Amino acid sequence: MLELSALGRRYGDVVALDGLSFAVEPGQVHGFVGANGAGKTTAMRIVMGVERADAGSVRWRGAPIDAAARRRFGYMPEERGLYPKMPCARQLAYLARLHGMPKAVARERAGAWLARFGLAERAGDKVEDLSLGNQQRIQLAAALVHEPDLLVLDEPFSGLDPIGTDVMVEVLLEQAGRGVPVLFSSHQLELVERVCDAVAIIDAGRLVAHGAVESLRRGDGPDLVRVDVDASAPSWWQGLPGVGLHRAEDGRVLLELGPEADPDAVLDAARAAGSVRHFGLVERSLAERYREVVGDPREAVGQGR
Amino acid sequence: MGAVGLVALRELIERGRSKAFLIANVVIVLAIALGVLASQLLGDPGPTRLAVADEEADALARVLEQQLAVVGGAPVEVLEAADAGAAEALVREGEADLALVGDGEVLADGGVPRALEPLLGLAAQSLALQDAVADLGVPSYLQPRLLEGSLTVTNVGEDDEAPDEASALVAFGAVVALYALLIIYGQWVAQGIVEEKQSRVVEVVVSTVTPTQLLAGKVLGIGLLGLFQVLLIAGAGVAGLLAATDVAPPAGLGGVVALVLAWYVLGYALYAMLFAATGAVVSRVEDLQSAATPVIVVILAAFFASQFALQDPASTAAEVMALVPLTAPLVQPIRGAAGLGSPLEVLAGVALALAALGLLLPVVARVYAGAVLRTRGRLSLREAYRSGSDAPSG
Numbered sequence: 001m002l003e004l005s006a007l008g009r010r011y012g013d014v015v016a017l018d019g020l021s022f023a024v025e026p027g028q029v030h031g032f033v034g035a036n037g038a039g040k041t042t043a044m045r046i047v048m049g050v051e052r053a054d055a056g057s058v059r060w061r062g063a064p065i066d067a068a069a070r071r072r073f074g075y076m077p078e079e080r081g082l083y084p085k086m087p088c089a090r091q092l093a094y095l096a097r098l099h100g101m102p103k104a105v106a107r108e109r110a111g112a113w114l115a116r117f118g119l120a121e122r123a124g125d126k127v128e129d130l131s132l133g134n135q136q137r138i139q140l141a142a143a144l145v146h147e148p149d150l151l152v153l154d155e156p157f158s159g160l161d162p163i164g165t166d167v168m169v170e171v172l173l174e175q176a177g178r179g180v181p182v183l184f185s186s187h188q189l190e191l192v193e194r195v196c197d198a199v200a201i202i203d204a205g206r207l208v209a210h211g212a213v214e215s216l217r218r219g220d221g222p223d224l225v226r227v228d229v230d231a232s233a234p235s236w237w238q239g240l241p242g243v244g245l246h247r248a249e250d251g252r253v254l255l256e257l258g259p260e261a262d263p264d265a266v267l268d269a270a271r272a273a274g275s276v277r278h279f280g281l282v283e284r285s286l287a288e289r290y291r292e293v294v295g296d297p298r299e300a301v302g303q304g305r
Numbered sequence: 306m307g308a309v310g311l312v313a314l315r316e317l318i319e320r321g322r323s324k325a326f327l328i329a330n331v332v333i334v335l336a337i338a339l340g341v342l343a344s345q346l347l348g349d350p351g352p353t354r355l356a357v358a359d360e361e362a363d364a365l366a367r368v369l370e371q372q373l374a375v376v377g378g379a380p381v382e383v384l385e386a387a388d389a390g391a392a393e394a395l396v397r398e399g400e401a402d403l404a405l406v407g408d409g410e411v412l413a414d415g416g417v418p419r420a421l422e423p424l425l426g427l428a429a430q431s432l433a434l435q436d437a438v439a440d441l442g443v444p445s446y447l448q449p450r451l452l453e454g455s456l457t458v459t460n461v462g463e464d465d466e467a468p469d470e471a472s473a474l475v476a477f478g479a480v481v482a483l484y485a486l487l488i489i490y491g492q493w494v495a496q497g498i499v500e501e502k503q504s505r506v507v508e509v510v511v512s513t514v515t516p517t518q519l520l521a522g523k524v525l526g527i528g529l530l531g532l533f534q535v536l537l538i539a540g541a542g543v544a545g546l547l548a549a550t551d552v553a554p555p556a557g558l559g560g561v562v563a564l565v566l567a568w569y570v571l572g573y574a575l576y577a578m579l580f581a582a583t584g585a586v587v588s589r590v591e592d593l594q595s596a597a598t599p600v601i602v603v604i605l606a607a608f609f610a611s612q613f614a615l616q617d618p619a620s621t622a623a624e625v626m627a628l629v630p631l632t633a634p635l636v637q638p639i640r641g642a643a644g645l646g647s648p649l650e651v652l653a654g655v656a657l658a659l660a661a662l663g664l665l666l667p668v669v670a671r672v673y674a675g676a677v678l679r680t681r682g683r684l685s686l687r688e689a690y691r692s693g694s695d696a697p698s699g
């Protein structure tokens with residue numbers, strides 16, 4: 001288990017991290033979302049030991065992280081980069097050996113990852129001679145080649161085409177299947193929702209929501225019920241205990257049902273008002289939840305930095 | 306293999322395979338071979354041909370001939386001309402190099418060879434002196450004794466022989482090679498550091514090895530490539546020297562080669578540290594040239610200083626420069642080739658260089674740690690040093 005506890009980091013007057021705490025369980029695909037500048041990269045760099053924390057600590061398997069433990073981590077930095085003039089296979093084998101693999105195993109793993117990504121015949125080519133998409137694949141292979149105990153990926157999906165995205169998802173799930181905790185940041189909330197077991201949402205360096213994707217989506221707000229009724233009285237729901245209007249949608253209404261509301265009573269009232277064409281609980285998306293805790297997700301989606 | 310070894314091995318393999326390195330080695334061997342060939346072909350310029358117009362000029366030519374024999378210069382060939390006009394014509398036609406036409410007048414096509422000019426003056430003086438002595442009425446059999454100076458040479462140094470031409474050649478070659486290698490491989494270190502920052506690969510690397518390990522491996526790997534080249538130059542140079550049959554290999558050649566190797570290692574370590582610090586604080590290769598200028602100026606200054614030592618290896622200045630860590634790598638081989646540097650001087654120079662390295666290492670390591678992950682813009686050495694104290698351990 002990876003535990004971030006009360007991490008703090010300031011850059012001059014800018015507070016990048018402000019008491020950030022959450023944990024990533026073994027085998028969990030854990031999303032990390034937040035607007036640009038929320039502090040995701042800073043937190044991940046601190047985990048990887050390439051940035052210093054002003055306060056708080058990171059623990060791995062219950063202990064502070066030492067060099068030997070960190071050598072077993074796999075990392076994809078936000079700003080990608082490899083040795084441009086070094087051939088793919090030699091580069092991957094070199095990185096595997098830096099991470100502590102014996103020479104023969106390192107070579108074998110490098111070759112296996114190249115084959116896995118369909119780049120076996122490019123093994124001897126310089127990285128800079130590969131297409132951008134293939135360079136991304138090598139970068140991913142570089143994070144995986146030493147069979148890491150933990151994966152930390154900073155915006156791994158940014159700049160990927162749909163096929164690249166599928167490959168990335170497949171690899172993340174597969175690694176989690178090996179029992180590896182996978183922490184990755186992303187702006188693509190639909191993707192995070194689809195892939196992740198758990199998500200941490202941060203804003204201005206603080207954790208604003210954290211948990212399993214299911215419970216996060218539901219949140220602790222009121223249930224939403226969408227009702228389409230051919231009613232003569234538009235305010236048929238008024239007066240029902242614990243029921244309020246969330247939004248009127250062109251003949252249909254989205255009602256908020258508080259804890260004291262009784263869904264059966266609402267359905268009865270709708271029937272009494274007219275003929276009911278639709279009555280159902282609305283699943284909230286992660287994006288909606290995100291909008292509630294952070295603000296408009298459109299600000300977070302897209303451009304990156 | 307440890308992290309430092311792995312990093313060093315990568316530098317060795319990737320740079321060793323580069324075209325730049327292979328071409329440099331071929332060029333070095335070719336240049337030395339050509340140098341040997343050229344010295345064979347052009348080594349003997351032949352006698353200087355003197356056209357003499359009258360007896361007085363003939364006498365001058367004879368004195369010059371004797372003097373040249375004493376100092377070991379190229380011999381002269383005397384061509385007798387009927388008169389001054391004929392002598393001048395010989396020079397114009399290229400049959401003679403110089404014409405002596407009496408009254409101390411010398412005709413040349415172009416100029417008098419530099420080595421000959423002072424000797425011509427001396428020859429004229431000594432002729433005048435002979436005349437004066439004769440005019441005083443000194444009997445002719447006494448005249449030579451009167452003119453004979455007496456000079457006794459006492460060697461007060463510890464070495465048996467004065468430095469000869471070959472050892473000066475060795476010293477010059479060694480210094481030029483050392484200077485070039487220190488600049489080339491020092492800049493490779495700086496460039497390698499910046500390239501890692503610019504390509505951003507450094508963040509992946511530093512998440513597994515410490516900045517200090519990365520720096521040490523890089524300096525070590527590039528230094529080994531340089532050492533290979535020093536050995537190549539020394540090998541080809543010594544072989545060339547032995548092949549040029551007219552130059553006897555100077556005594557103690559092996560010692561000089563050993564000095565060159567030792568001072569390459571120390572000099573490279575020192576200058577690589579300076580280059581590393583300049584490379585660490587910039588983020589783009591384009592900015593490196595200006596950042597590295599101060600270090601290049603220091604090497605250049607050391608190189609020029611070493612040229613003074615080459616002129617006069619026994620001077621006090623040379624003695625001092627042999628001890629100063631930044632000049633010692635270039636000056637000690639010169640003094641060694643001149644048979645001067647005592648074992649004590651070598652030891653003192655090495656000790657001082659190691660001490661300087663001991664001071665420099667932690668400072669540069671800290672600057673590097675503070676700057677290596679700052680992949681944007683340029684920061685000052687002071688800033689880098691300051692943030693190096695609390696840089697993450699890697």
Ligand SMILES: Nc1ncnc2c1ncn2[C@@H]1O[C@H](COP(=O)(O)OP(=O)(O)O)[C@@H](O)[C@H]1O
Pocket residue numbers: 011014015016034035036037038039040041042043
């Ligand atoms: N090296 C740095 N120097 C100064 N400010 C920084 C530095 N790194 C990050 N910041 C600031 O810290 C905040 C968090 O940045 P970051 O962790 O990159 O956010 P995210 O990855 O969520 O977009 C931002 O305001 C950013 O400008």
Ligand SMILES: [Mg+2]
Pocket residue numbers: 037040041042078
């Ligand atoms: Mg970021």
